[in-house]
Amino acid sequence: MASSIPDVSEKWTGGVNTVVIGATAAEGGTRTGTVTVGGATTLPFLGFEGSLGQRPAIAVEVWDSGAESWPQPLREAYGQALASPAQWAKKAVQFGADLICLRLVGAHPDFGDRSPQQCAQTVKEVLSAVGVPLIIWGCGTDEKDNAILPAVSAAASGENCLIGTAREKNYRTVVAVCLADKHKLIAESPLDVNIAKQVNILCSDAGFPLENIVIFPATSALGYGIEYVYSIQERGRLAGLKGDKLLAQPVICDVGFEAWRVKEAKAPPFAGVTDENRGQWGVMWESATAMVLLQAGAELLVMRHPDAIRHVKKAIDRFLSAAAT
């Protein structure tokens, strides 16, 4: 009898912030739509306890250069489109991208050392090629990010992009340019909930509104420490739901990048492997990684393979319809 089951639902006092990415013409940008993430007032997909907030969004990864290093199954899926970021982004939209995540890998001193002007040009090309909102991710080295992010931010001024990353030892420049050009900000921490909180307070003290931050608490792939990623994300989320405003930010997960660098996904078949689905391992790895992280509370998934994107969208449909019943 349903009536004899005690009510075990948690009463949370906090909730996840909502962050809008992208700006349409009416909002001063040129996007054909915007994407809103966050807003949950309970743990993922527990619809009986509170609001689930916005549907998790999928950003598809596009590189400014260096596609030749991507594993074979990915290069097959994208084909000729990999030749230019604009074509690549169009293909990504065909594959179901809610947003494009443009990663400026080629700016890295060891992988092309592209100039701020070249990076800004790429941003403009991608913006004019597609109508979805844009995430712009630097190359990850402090000095170079501080050189390119002001240029790319200005090139995308008015587009309300999500730009990253701010890190504990390097946040001032990206905070300043996101404030100046009115973008949203990714705050990164190295799998450490204490530092996740610290980066947020540093950005906040530098004048950036906590409500405009998406946090990247670092991601790893299935079989490569995902349990740890899960528990870090969960701890942060529990604190946010209990009212800690410094951990109430939506979470972005770098799924494709991590899944496609594990040997199971990218290596040629080992001698003696008889699994007829061997060619699908990468897709399965990316899909499974994404689904685990959705359960940890990810709001924004950065993905790569069209089949994995399809599987994950179906899974989100299932999770949401189960939560609604």
Place this chain on the structure above:
Amino acid sequence: MYVVGERINGMFENVKQAIREKNAAVIQDLAKRQLAAGATALDVNVGPAVSDAQGGLLWLAETIRAVTDAPLAIDTARWEVMSAVVPRVPGEKIVNSSKADPEVVAQYVGLAVENGAGLIGLTIDANGVPGSVDKRVELGAQIIAVAMEGGLSMNNLFIDPIILPVNVAPKNPSHCMEAISQLRAFADPPPHLLLGLSNVSQRCSNRGLINRTYLAMAMARGLDAAIMDPLDKELMDTAVTAELLLARMIYCDSYLQAARHG
């Protein structure tokens, strides 16, 4: 930690003078500073400032309401003053305080419920402050029982086991901690457990050190509210650090600052 700021009290010379001269700026400044320092609510007590306690309290409440909506703890021992003032104070408020005799508590619970207010109940009865832990717990339980009957939610009830100065009553601080720990188990969710913290160090030297050491000790046993001085920064830092050590917040290097983010 539910911090009730103690500074608006006619016992303090500057407040006494402000009440007599109706100097609103002094009171409003104290209200704003205490809240900025982390107070959740503000205690309001005319003390010996004026003979018209009712008029004094109403003037204080009105003066403070002009600058904040924070809960006000209306602090008087006289029923006729309390019952006249509480209904006329707008916004959130706490009745501070009732003794534990059942017929007295029932009266105060009624006043609190009618006015949507919280209530501080002291574990003291017609026989005075109990000398034992058991008697404190008994009186606390009595307050909880009457509050439940009267429809006051535990979230709106604060039990104060009465802290006495450590130089006068050396075992009293330990008794209070034990009583706090036991009283938390009487209801689920439990009522708030509160102390008038500064009293522990009356007429002692090292008052700040005694106050903050005792605050941390009592928090470890379940204290979650105190009438105290939020302008004592070391005391507030101690409260935040104790919450950290009790796993009520996640650490970061700037955790003191983070806690003040609210």
